[in-house]
Amino acid sequence: MSWKELLFGKPIPDDEAEEEKLGPLAGIPVLGLDALASAAYGPEAALTVLLVLGTAGSRYIGPLIAIIAGLLLIVQFSYRQTIAAYPDGGGSYSVARENLGTKPALLAAAALALDYVLNVAVAISAGVGALVSAVPALFPHMLLLCLLLLGLLTLVNLRGLRTAGMLFMVPTYLFVGCLGLTLLMGVVKLVASGGHPAAVVPPPRLPTGTATASLWLLMRAFASGCTAMTGVEAVSNGVPIFREPRARGAQRTLAGIVGILAMLLGGVALLSHAYGIGATPPGQAGYQSVLSQVVSAVAGRGVFYYVTIAAIVAVLCLSANTSFAGFPRLCRLLALEGHLPAAFSHSGRRLVYSTGIIILSLLAAVLLVAFGGVTDHLIPLFAVGAFLAFTLSQFGMVFHWRRSTDPRAKHYRVVNAVGAGATALTLGVVAVSKFTEGAWMTFVFIPLAFLLFSATRRHYERVERATGTDQPMQVVPAPEPVVVVPVKRLDLVTEKALQFALTISPEVHAVQVRAQVHECAELNGCWRKRVEAPLKAAGLPVPTLVVLRSTYRQVVDPLLGYIRKLAKAHPDRFIAVLVPELIEHRWYHYLLHSHTATVLKMMLLFRGGPQVVVINAPWYLRERRHPFRDAVLRARKQPALRGARIQQPVSDAP
């Protein structure tokens, strides 16, 4: 078993593709972690903004979360239809492309791509951040831990979908189970205590309010809370990863994710209000996350608390995985339309789109390194991308229903139109209220990505116009090429090159470049004896020896000049330049060689002009002289011609 198999697993053949696909139960860990983890930071983000209101803040969290949950249901409804209508995945991008045109589609794609990249960096640094606050000794190695986790996620995803699904199932359902149990216990206690439960471990006292609730403050709180909705679009991008009927599987997964998320958000909001839990100022001593306060208030600080917190940390870390499932598929769709290089549409040895996975990983690594592993200020960028995608998707669906013959199309259209309006409004609120906090960056990166996608497509179109044809081949019976063999000295490497040259053309020019001040063996002398004589004796054409003088000691320039002259003299023929090359065993042996051959090949390819073709004749260091001489002799049943002077038949010929 090679290291490659050990690391990435055995290659999976094409016909096992169906077996690699997922059902809804595995779909939730693969595509839903991003959305579910939002439950851990969405309410907290809103409560942090409300902190200035003091105890009065918890009054508003309920309504805010209710609005967000409502939006969530609208978005879910929209994506349900999207999944059914576009079972090849792509979500917002596909919807926009079909219904709104290429430009809105690329805008959606740019927004989604940005979100996916951000999600990886932010999720990993959030997870590692939580881990580091638990084990402070790890603090100096934070960036390293982030990169290690990123590497691990990349590896797991390169191994294929099934691996990722199975591996992430345990922490996901542990997270859902523990948190669900906490909320259930909390609600039971709430009801039993008649609305005023006593906390097992009381939450920190809230500071006294320093402001009153203004519309601006509530808008900002709402915009922050909206980060809870990011990640919902992932399922609609990843429809093809489900087993048939895939639309059904994807819809069930989406329903599961949104249901669990809404339940968690509602429960957290309800219990925060009941127990008087607020946010604690982040980045200061005494900071405690809202979820930690909720769990301690309901269940105390026993084993259950620690298991729940561990599950939350694990899900935060692994929520990066949603991007690994969504981004490569989005890139594949873009590549199929020529907006990205074709490599993004090729599935690798484990049937995943390896190029997308690797590029995602590299982009996230750049972000992590650039921000030193702390990516908090990137969070506001998220919501803008997500809501842009939501809006474009729902707006697209409005057009979709217009052309549909479904009897319920009219109703659906209204729902999508309302949804588009709501998410567009939210997008506006988020963009305005978070603009200075970093949302402005989305107005730089999304257009940049948009331009990149457009420019790539334009380039491919130009290449296609230049190279594409459906005409029959133009048959121009050109004569044999003129073969040019650059020769430094007469050795076995050169001899093999000449042998090959003579099999493809009778007109071979062996060219030696000699500088006045360089030591370089005189060839004229031995050429006659060692090349001309044996070839003449065999009745074969004889290569011409050309010696070029180099006044400035370069080898490549005089050679290029000669080749150009030949090309002009024979405008109806190819000029094939045959570069002999010694193949070494070890890479470091190449340090010992001049790279004239490499430079020459590059120069000829890039500047040689349309008539020039480059031939590379390798000579292996362990190669026998003329390796298939015996075979030739056997095939021809005639003795070899070993040069003019040696006339006796070769002993090993049959």
Add this chain to the structure above:
Amino acid sequence: MSWKELLFGKPIPDDEAEEEKLGPLAGIPVLGLDALASAAYGPEAALTVLLVLGTAGSRYIGPLIAIIAGLLLIVQFSYRQTIAAYPDGGGSYSVARENLGTKPALLAAAALALDYVLNVAVAISAGVGALVSAVPALFPHMLLLCLLLLGLLTLVNLRGLRTAGMLFMVPTYLFVGCLGLTLLMGVVKLVASGGHPAAVVPPPRLPTGTATASLWLLMRAFASGCTAMTGVEAVSNGVPIFREPRARGAQRTLAGIVGILAMLLGGVALLSHAYGIGATPPGQAGYQSVLSQVVSAVAGRGVFYYVTIAAIVAVLCLSANTSFAGFPRLCRLLALEGHLPAAFSHSGRRLVYSTGIIILSLLAAVLLVAFGGVTDHLIPLFAVGAFLAFTLSQFGMVFHWRRSTDPRAKHYRVVNAVGAGATALTLGVVAVSKFTEGAWMTFVFIPLAFLLFSATRRHYERVERATGTDQPMQVVPAPEPVVVVPVKRLDLVTEKALQFALTISPEVHAVQVRAQVHECAELNGCWRKRVEAPLKAAGLPVPTLVVLRSTYRQVVDPLLGYIRKLAKAHPDRFIAVLVPELIEHRWYHYLLHSHTATVLKMMLLFRGGPQVVVINAPWYLRERRHPFRDAVLRARKQPALRGARIQQPVSDAP
């Protein structure tokens, strides 16, 4: 004028080589700066060791410098003969190679190479150090200044010898003039005052002695003072840079250098004693160099003082240049014998050995960066290398005279034997007394370089055994190659490749690799119409279309498998794999392409086996379809065959 010409000057043709050479006057700045700059630190190094003796120390400096000057004269005498005997340069290396064998020669070469590299780093950091103590604001940028100076020296040397000689003449002769004048004035004052001159600016009081003169202390002082002798061997390495008669020019230069150096050393020793000047503890407050003390004592602190100090700083900086003249020529000699890659023996556009210059610069840069621009502790390594070279050279000359017919050979032999003994003894003293201070490193680096030189030569010998031959060419009339053209789709790039393939062989296999899950155009359909039909109509051979299935989505592996099968089926033929390649205008466009072609070419070259030859057919994005169709038509005076269906003659045919 291109940036290349602006930076490096116009290329110099071979026949102007003689005009680029130097006379003794320019030879001193180019090859002598290392030796002359030693006057600035040799006596100082000895006096620093004697510091513990207090005022008693100056008693010993005279005899020590006298011994060193004596050694210097012996060494000069020896190198005088070396220059005459080996006018191709190489100094100790050439002498040892001719007279003692390869191993001692490589030992000498390793010692010299190490010295040259050390000299660049140490000289530059000494010069920049002196500059920085004058302008302390520059202190934080010391490493940057070192690297800038290194870059400048590299550039000047790449521009050629004449540039370097002319550029360095002014500071060199300013240094010699100012220092000579100071010493002359000092001696006049000494005589006039009857042996007890009064200092214009009195030197700092020497501390009271804390030790008495032991043999060990004097040995260490002597070993330190011997650094004054480094650099003397440079002239013997660089003989070919002189105008004819070059041996004469080199000998005069050597005599000039040694004469000036001996005079400076003697003068400094004499005046130090007369004025009671000692070293001041380096790296401590109140540090003042010995030369600064001498100049202030003799001439005061006027304009003359500052001009002299400036000249000293300049010469310290530029003394790195000696290495740039010597190292590349040493490398060239090693390369000619196969101990280094051949590139070291090629002279560049300005007739200097560019590879050696660049490698020297890189090695020195590594040292400078590794030591942060402060390389004081590397100084002891110097003397070991220099004296190892001196000893091997003189020992070699002893053998040289044994075979000589010169009537004075016997006398010379005795002188060289005495010299070899003296320098060997000094080598022992230096190695022992400086061992812990860093001289041990030479016992690591010199053997390493020695092994590198030997291993390189062995590798070239192995290659030579494998490829070299003086036999006539084995004429094996092999049939045309089987040509394999990997095809993805039928476009103009592929069409051109097929056109070329048909000019070299009637047996062409167009191979398409198709994976089940990949989108890839079906070729079978259009092949018949667009390739077979027009070729058949023209009576030309028709390529076979082969479609390979790829179960694991790779392209390269199935192709390699097919090529290997072909090679086995045709053991008597070359398998030419023709890789069509689209040539873009801009490098970044290559990011948009899959690199299957590049990977395939590499795999075929390195693993294809002896029968495989790789052909690269470029297609330029602006290329017209079949660029030399018109030429072919003109040449054949017949209308083109534009495929079976289009039968009318082409309009632009004559």
